[in-house]
Amino acid sequence: MRWVMAVALLAILAGCTSTVSGSPAGNGQQVEQTTSQRTDETTEDTTTTTSTEDSSVPAPPTEIDPAADQQYCDNPITGAFGKQMQVVVVNTPAGRIDCDQAGAVLTDYYAKRPDPDPGGDPIVVAGFACNQVPHPDIPQVICADGDSLMYSMWRQGG
Numbered sequence: 001m002r003w004v005m006a007v008a009l010l011a012i013l014a015g016c017t018s019t020v021s022g023s024p025a026g027n028g029q030q031v032e033q034t035t036s037q038r039t040d041e042t043t044e045d046t047t048t049t050t051s052t053e054d055s056s057v058p059a060p061p062t063e064i065d066p067a068a069d070q071q072y073c074d075n076p077i078t079g080a081f082g083k084q085m086q087v088v089v090v091n092t093p094a095g096r097i098d099c100d101q102a103g104a105v106l107t108d109y110y111a112k113r114p115d116p117d118p119g120g121d122p123i124v125v126a127g128f129a130c131n132q133v134p135h136p137d138i139p140q141v142i143c144a145d146g147d148s149l150m151y152s153m154w155r156q157g158g
Helices: 002-014 101-110
Strands: 029-037 042-049 070-072 083-088 123-125 127-132 141-144 149-154
Touching: 083 101, 101 123, 101 127, 101 141, 101 149
Parallel strands: none
Antiparallel strands: 029 042, 070 083, 083 149, 123 127, 127 141, 141 149
16 A cells, blocks of 8 residues: 555656647747646746747748739739739749639738738748838739749729
């Protein structure tokens, strides 16, 4: 019986200090990690907010070559100020993104930044660095991941 109590006491003492941590999924969202430390009668919790955005993606360009081969996508997205915006995919040698994917990335960008902010820093959305161009005309927002390039612009005409 004493042996069972000794083993139980050792198990309890070994489990009194624990750290709970994890690896975030890595989708560019803010993640809260909680660490708990237990001593005798008290439990202390600490919460830390860490950014999981990948900063290794180079900043997007600030303009698009008007002579570049571009695909104007059929489906508009809701963009700045809640207005309809045209999605455009620039055909690059290594580009792999299509109109649906480009529309999803730009929609997520505008969900994070619904109002134009030409002075802001780029943000990473689904692996793409995206930012408002410094002098918005055409395009408004450019996103790039090193291979693929896309942008949004105000819908032209009626």
